[in-house]
Amino acid sequence: MINHLPVLIIIVPLMGAILCPLISYYSPEWGKKTVIGALFASFVMSVMQLVNVAERGEPVHYWMGGWNPPYGIEFVIDGVNAVMIAMVAAIGAMTALFSSPFEEANPKHRFRSAGYYSILCFLAIGLLGMSSTGDAFNLYVFMEIVSLAGYGLIAIGEEKAPVAAFRYLLTGTIGACMYLMGVGFLYSATGTLNMADMAVRLQDVENMTVIIIAMACLVVGLGVKMALFPLHGWQPAAHSYAHHAADPMIAGIMIKIPAYAMFRFFFCIFDESLPMMGTVHKIVGVMAVCGILFGSLKALRYHKNNKILAYSSICQVGYIALGFAIGNFYGIAGAVLHIVSHAFMKTGLFYTSAALKYKYHIEYTDNMGQVYRKMPVTSLTLVTLALSMVGLPPFAGFFSKWYLALGAIQNGQYFYVAVLVASSLLGAIYFFRIFEKLFMGEETEMEDRYPAAEHGGKELPLRIMIPLLMAAAMIIALGLGNSLVVDFIEKTVLEVFLA
Amino acid sequence: MIDVFEIFLAEKGIYMLTFILMGLGIFGMIVCGNYMKKIICMNIMQVAIIFFFLTLGQKDGGTLPVLVHNLTSAEEYINPLPHALMLTAIVVSLGTTGVALALLMKIKEIYGTIEEEEITGKRWKK
Numbered sequence: 001m002i003n004h005l006p007v008l009i010i011i012v013p014l015m016g017a018i019l020c021p022l023i024s025y026y027s028p029e030w031g032k033k034t035v036i037g038a039l040f041a042s043f044v045m046s047v048m049q050l051v052n053v054a055e056r057g058e059p060v061h062y063w064m065g066g067w068n069p070p071y072g073i074e075f076v077i078d079g080v081n082a083v084m085i086a087m088v089a090a091i092g093a094m095t096a097l098f099s100s101p102f103e104e105a106n107p108k109h110r111f112r113s114a115g116y117y118s119i120l121c122f123l124a125i126g127l128l129g130m131s132s133t134g135d136a137f138n139l140y141v142f143m144e145i146v147s148l149a150g151y152g153l154i155a156i157g158e159e160k161a162p163v164a165a166f167r168y169l170l171t172g173t174i175g176a177c178m179y180l181m182g183v184g185f186l187y188s189a190t191g192t193l194n195m196a197d198m199a200v201r202l203q204d205v206e207n208m209t210v211i212i213i214a215m216a217c218l219v220v221g222l223g224v225k226m227a228l229f230p231l232h233g234w235q236p237a238a239h240s241y242a243h244h245a246a247d248p249m250i251a252g253i254m255i256k257i258p259a260y261a262m263f264r265f266f267f268c269i270f271d272e273s274l275p276m277m278g279t280v281h282k283i284v285g286v287m288a289v290c291g292i293l294f295g296s297l298k299a300l301r302y303h304k305n306n307k308i309l310a311y312s313s314i315c316q317v318g319y320i321a322l323g324f325a326i327g328n329f330y331g332i333a334g335a336v337l338h339i340v341s342h343a344f345m346k347t348g349l350f351y352t353s354a355a356l357k358y359k360y361h362i363e364y365t366d367n368m369g370q371v372y373r374k375m376p377v378t379s380l381t382l383v384t385l386a387l388s389m390v391g392l393p394p395f396a397g398f399f400s401k402w403y404l405a406l407g408a409i410q411n412g413q414y415f416y417v418a419v420l421v422a423s424s425l426l427g428a429i430y431f432f433r434i435f436e437k438l439f440m441g442e443e444t445e446m447e448d449r450y451p452a453a454e455h456g457g458k459e460l461p462l463r464i465m466i467p468l469l470m471a472a473a474m475i476i477a478l479g480l481g482n483s484l485v486v487d488f489i490e491k492t493v494l495e496v497f498l499a
Numbered sequence: 500m501i502d503v504f505e506i507f508l509a510e511k512g513i514y515m516l517t518f519i520l521m522g523l524g525i526f527g528m529i530v531c532g533n534y535m536k537k538i539i540c541m542n543i544m545q546v547a548i549i550f551f552f553l554t555l556g557q558k559d560g561g562t563l564p565v566l567v568h569n570l571t572s573a574e575e576y577i578n579p580l581p582h583a584l585m586l587t588a589i590v591v592s593l594g595t596t597g598v599a600l601a602l603l604m605k606i607k608e609i610y611g612t613i614e615e616e617e618i619t620g621k622r623w624k625k
Contacts, residue, residue: 053620137584137587139590140588141591144594144595147595148594148595148598151598151602152598155602155605157589159609162602162606162609163606163610164603165602165619166534166599166603166606167603169595169599169602170528170537170541170599173541173544173545173595174525174544176526177521177544177545177548180548180552180588181548181551184548184551184555186553187555188555193580193584302577370570430576
């Protein structure tokens with residue numbers, strides 16, 4: 001069984017996603033439980049895989065159908081993506097649990113909940129596949145699974161959501177086509193699609209033009225998917241109008257895994273010694289810096305919770321790209337750590353935003369006055385996660401920024417350090433404005449849709465509380481144990497520079 | 500003269516035509532105000548990508564890549580991998596178009612129109 005873990009992590013939720021509509025025909029409640037169970041099983045297996053990779057100390061290779069690479073599709077699990085897979089599976093399972101009060105299994109509309117859970121599960125499958133695969137075209141297929149599931153989950157949200165989803169569909173398709181084009185150029189230059197094989201064969205390629213065009217296509221393609229600055233147009237509307245319960249997953253990890261794919265391409269496939277690599281780093285750096293400042297400034301303008309969080313995501317994706325632009329060990333370690341920590345932070349913040357909507361239908365910060373008296377646990381989580389976003393120790397957000405700053409100083413790029421500090425201060429402004437409303441704003445009369453008195457004194461259902469607290473706990477754990485994570489990914493990242 | 504043209508077409512021209520097609524697709528997606536037209540342009544762009552891959556696998560005098568007894572070297576048949584990849588890409592583009600049409604029906608239901616200008620209430624300044 002331990003040998004088949006890489007593929008079981010994907011197959012078990014895949015079975016869940018396909019069985020869910022069938023089971024829902026007879027019992028919607030059990031259809032929902034199938035998906036939640038499958039995602040939790042996947043999470044347990046991903047933790048087992050993480051332990052396995054740590055014990056072996058070398059990457060695990062899984063060959064589909066026994067076809068050895070470069071002919072067959074290969075799954076490669078090394079230090080970096082074992083962490084990513086565990087993160088995706090954890091957030092997937094938590095979000096499926098979190099969704100259940102929002103999408104109650106209703107025998108009258110049994111296929112509404114069945115469709116929702118099935119699509120949510122497909123989103124998780126696509127992200128898990130994107131992180132485990134070692135094949136460039138396979139990554140495209142999984143990326144499209146993620147996108148199609150994402151369009152669906154965004155479209156069933158608020159009233160304006162279908163237009164947001166439609167625009168994301170158009171932009172996302174251009175992104176996917178650009179990625180495919182980049183892969184096509186690499187395939188024409190190397191004749192292989194396996195990433196490890198491609199890295200070896202690219203060293204003999206003398207036609208630099210092909211590689212430059214491929215790189216440009218990949219930056220645009222993956223940049224659209226990760227909402228990097230000038231390509232972010234679809235992101236704010238899509239993230240703020242999406243289905244409330246699925247939003248944490250869409251905002252949290254759907255834009256992180258393309259960033260991880262970018263790391264794969266720019267550090268594992270392309271050789272660091274290529275002459276134009278410096279220029280590529282500079283271009284990505286400019287995009288990142290513009291994105292960081294733009295996202296932070298734009299977030300100041302809005303009073304809607306989800307809009308603020310969506311624009312802050314543009315800024316945070318900029319940090320990840322900044323890590324790639326710095327391009328030394330600390331830069332990459334900071335970027336990978338930021339992928340993980342920001343996934344939990346943004347997921348947690350969207351959980352709190354959805355919880356506020358669930359109980360009081362709060363969408364704007366102006367209505368949040370004195371909510372901390374009525375929802376102490378949610379408010380505490382919000383404060384923890386927001387402080388982590390701003391970058392205060394001992395939370396995880398501080399340490400990823402710390403590594404990024406270390407990398408920038410080591411390269412002598414002090415401008416990047418200044419940008420990091422400036423955007424943290426801007427982040428402090430927009431999050432402290434939320435705190436001000438939360439603790440000192442005027443109390444408004446609101447209808448309580450989950451009265452604590454009727455539910456044994458609980459402010460929210462346990463199915464909402466557990467994911468909320470888990471996200472906050474993960475942020476504190478990642479903050480305190482950041483050196484463990486960095487040690488874990490160190491070996492894989494160092495190999496990039498030794499190769 | 501014909502020969503020169505054919506050689507040019509085989510070496511670079513076919514790629515140029517493919518990229519013109521792709522550029523037309525993206526241009527249409529940006530310029531068209533009607534969402535249905537945007538979907539059609541999206542399909543044109545995807546077809547251009549499919550052409551691009553298929554031309555990679557093409558060669559002069561190649562035959563079908565099936566098991567035939569007198570085929571001995573890789574020179575004699577066409578590389579089947581790009582075709583296999585594009586089969587997947589066609590399926591993906593079918594799925595994307597399907598989702599896009601479903602979204603369009605939903606948009607029509609909510610707004611009663613599929614014209615961008617009427618939905619957003621903004622007009623391009625002429």
